[in-house]
Amino acid sequence: MNAVFPPPAPTPDAAESQRLLSPDELEAALRDIGARRYHILHPFHRLLHDGKLSKDQVRAWALNRYYYQAMIPVKDAAVLARMTDASLRRVWRQRIVDHDGDHPGDGGIERWLKLAEGVGFDRDYVLSTRGILSATKFSVEAYVHFVAEKSLLEAIASSLTEMFSPTIISERVAGMLKNYDFITKDTLAYFDKRLTQAPRDADFALDYVKTHATTPELQRLAMAALTFKCNVLWTQLDALYFAYVAPGMIPPDAWTPGTGLIAEAPGAPAAAGIRKMVADDKPRLPRGVRLRHDETRGKYVLLAPERTFDLDDNAVAVLKLVDGNRSVAAIADELGRTYAADPRAIEADILVMLDGLAEKRVLER
Amino acid sequence: MNALTPNRPDVPAPVGLLAELTHRCPLRCPYCSNPLELDRRSGELDTATWQRVLTEASGLGVLHVHLSGGEPTARNDIVEITKTCADLGLYSNLITSGVGGALGKLQALYDVGLDHVQLSVQGVDAQNAEKIGGLKNAQPQKFAFAAKVVELGLPLTLNSVIHRGNIHEVEGFIDLAVKMGAKRLEVAHTQYYGWAYVNRAALMPDKAQVDASIRIVEAARERLKGQLVIDLVVPDYYAKYPKACAGGWGRKLMNVTPQGKVLPCHAAETIPGLEFWHVTDHSLGEIWRDSPAFTAYRGTDWMKEPCRSCDRREKDWGGCRCQALALAGDAAATDPACSLSPLHAKVRALAVEEAAETPPDYVYRTIGSNVRSPFKEDVNS
Numbered sequence: 001m002n003a004v005f006p007p008p009a010p011t012p013d014a015a016e017s018q019r020l021l022s023p024d025e026l027e028a029a030l031r032d033i034g035a036r037r038y039h040i041l042h043p044f045h046r047l048l049h050d051g052k053l054s055k056d057q058v059r060a061w062a063l064n065r066y067y068y069q070a071m072i073p074v075k076d077a078a079v080l081a082r083m084t085d086a087s088l089r090r091v092w093r094q095r096i097v098d099h100d101g102d103h104p105g106d107g108g109i110e111r112w113l114k115l116a117e118g119v120g121f122d123r124d125y126v127l128s129t130r131g132i133l134s135a136t137k138f139s140v141e142a143y144v145h146f147v148a149e150k151s152l153l154e155a156i157a158s159s160l161t162e163m164f165s166p167t168i169i170s171e172r173v174a175g176m177l178k179n180y181d182f183i184t185k186d187t188l189a190y191f192d193k194r195l196t197q198a199p200r201d202a203d204f205a206l207d208y209v210k211t212h213a214t215t216p217e218l219q220r221l222a223m224a225a226l227t228f229k230c231n232v233l234w235t236q237l238d239a240l241y242f243a244y245v246a247p248g249m250i251p252p253d254a255w256t257p258g259t260g261l262i263a264e265a266p267g268a269p270a271a272a273g274i275r276k277m278v279a280d281d282k283p284r285l286p287r288g289v290r291l292r293h294d295e296t297r298g299k300y301v302l303l304a305p306e307r308t309f310d311l312d313d314n315a316v317a318v319l320k321l322v323d324g325n326r327s328v329a330a331i332a333d334e335l336g337r338t339y340a341a342d343p344r345a346i347e348a349d350i351l352v353m354l355d356g357l358a359e360k361r362v363l364e365r
Numbered sequence: 366m367n368a369l370t371p372n373r374p375d376v377p378a379p380v381g382l383l384a385e386l387t388h389r390c391p392l393r394c395p396y397c398s399n400p401l402e403l404d405r406r407s408g409e410l411d412t413a414t415w416q417r418v419l420t421e422a423s424g425l426g427v428l429h430v431h432l433s434g435g436e437p438t439a440r441n442d443i444v445e446i447t448k449t450c451a452d453l454g455l456y457s458n459l460i461t462s463g464v465g466g467a468l469g470k471l472q473a474l475y476d477v478g479l480d481h482v483q484l485s486v487q488g489v490d491a492q493n494a495e496k497i498g499g500l501k502n503a504q505p506q507k508f509a510f511a512a513k514v515v516e517l518g519l520p521l522t523l524n525s526v527i528h529r530g531n532i533h534e535v536e537g538f539i540d541l542a543v544k545m546g547a548k549r550l551e552v553a554h555t556q557y558y559g560w561a562y563v564n565r566a567a568l569m570p571d572k573a574q575v576d577a578s579i580r581i582v583e584a585a586r587e588r589l590k591g592q593l594v595i596d597l598v599v600p601d602y603y604a605k606y607p608k609a610c611a612g613g614w615g616r617k618l619m620n621v622t623p624q625g626k627v628l629p630c631h632a633a634e635t636i637p638g639l640e641f642w643h644v645t646d647h648s649l650g651e652i653w654r655d656s657p658a659f660t661a662y663r664g665t666d667w668m669k670e671p672c673r674s675c676d677r678r679e680k681d682w683g684g685c686r687c688q689a690l691a692l693a694g695d696a697a698a699t700d701p702a703c704s705l706s707p708l709h710a711k712v713r714a715l716a717v718e719e720a721a722e723t724p725p726d727y728v729y730r731t732i733g734s735n736v737r738s739p740f741k742e743d744v745n746s
Binding site: 103286287288289290292294296297301303305306308358359360361 | 426429456458518519522590591592594596676
């Protein structure tokens, strides 16, 4: 693998922003940082997305990334501890709830554990964090220290990588499902939630930064904080690349392929009978399954035998187009036009959703 | 517009209506969920009243209507009532025994827009099934009915109520569901209220049998993924936490009896002192919102310890009120099926004891019988 990866451009020089930016200019400058430095651009992510990684390389990523996920509530608790305003805390604490859940078995960390288990890890091994790369730990811990020690504005600004994450998540889910037969939609449940949680979180944080970065100096600090956070993420992928792709130098004590896994069932048969939906399939709702607008609650629901499915906006948009005539590809094209998005990324998401419904026997093709 | 919430955010809109159209039924299952005192035909609501009830239900936010009984096709107006559901956009679910006149009405029900059929099967082996249901020649009728449902393209769910008389047939129920072309199978362990409470000693399986049945279902779920959905209801007495009865008292479901009494769950009449309102005296919305039976155990204010301070109080809502009454002698107590109830160990010991004994004969359900529960004060005396 000899692809040449252009080095990311540096952050705009501080000198350029000696003047006070308008809130919209500030937002543009922050987005520009993501456009140049977000880890979606990292070679490791490109390999992951394009299906070029081996199963063990995907495992290394899932394991190390667990450490980041597990520390996020610690980071957010540190941010929370610095907020003297109850209304701020009420918003911010939702992040902790999202990650920790309301009970055992719930929340983002748990979903990440499911992902790690989905690629073969023994749960207890992941929880022990024994095989995590030191570089992963150092960068994650630097992030926790950063938010505890810097100003609240910088702490909040450092979270703004969430502005960019829906893109990376869509790419990742699409790429992983398409390219790795050992990845299932259940394994990727973590990302389903983040697709809606991250924009909500980012909207709030962006608004805060735009409102509170009221001098050129504060604006520079906010931009530097976001740059720092991009580096936290980038460094983790550097370490993975170095240890598990090239030159393949795994540090002492870090995870080595073949360890920490649960025994694979020999030739465990794939789920019987029903093959997965493909782009040419023309899905339809069978008799006894109906999409209906629920006037009382002001939302669409899918009515099915003995149950009602609550639908998010994306699912409603798809199901409105499911008519037995349109193929999945055609639905994706139509939604791509409507939402100005990449139809192939949408297609992968749609396939996941439709497979889920087919498995519950409320969708046919 | 929302008829309920503007001034009463504490009252959620109902999602389901169980319409017990009649208590008449050709079967006599000893675990029937109908009350011991069955309504007679002469007291049943007329067609127009059911249609009004359905219209009001739709306005309240109800999405699913379960047309049940007794045997709902025993009513001459079942097609008209189903059509009303379809006209209102309500999802209609026919819960049927598949015997008697059911098959003859199926095409007409399909034509007016019936959404789903849930067919009960008492056993796999015909002789065993007909002993449990108390009706000769029921099994071939059920098979013919199921075949017609699938032929029409209606989704079919098989419902099997599990007890010691058929728990050895769980694997067979699964095969049967696949063979019949059902999309769903309910493997529902008996819930011990009403007739099942009377027959508890004849029905209660032992723990090893229950565990084995759960393992069979779990293996089949994996094997038949995408082909058959299997819902499993485990027996309360062996559970760790109780079920949220009807999704929480007065939160999701209501039950209208053949005579028009509106209940928070089908067994609620076993609780003495509750005042139920009739659809002939009040609108369904008034009843849902304000009738004493619905407000009695809605929310968490009525709870005692250990429910009151429990983290799970808004998950299982204290479990089943009827079971709390039957086993603890107090409808506001924690459901003894819950491992946190002080009575749980006793209840479990009782189940183990009964399952170990030779089962007595079934007490079959009949209209006009004078059955008393033999277990009046068996736990809390």
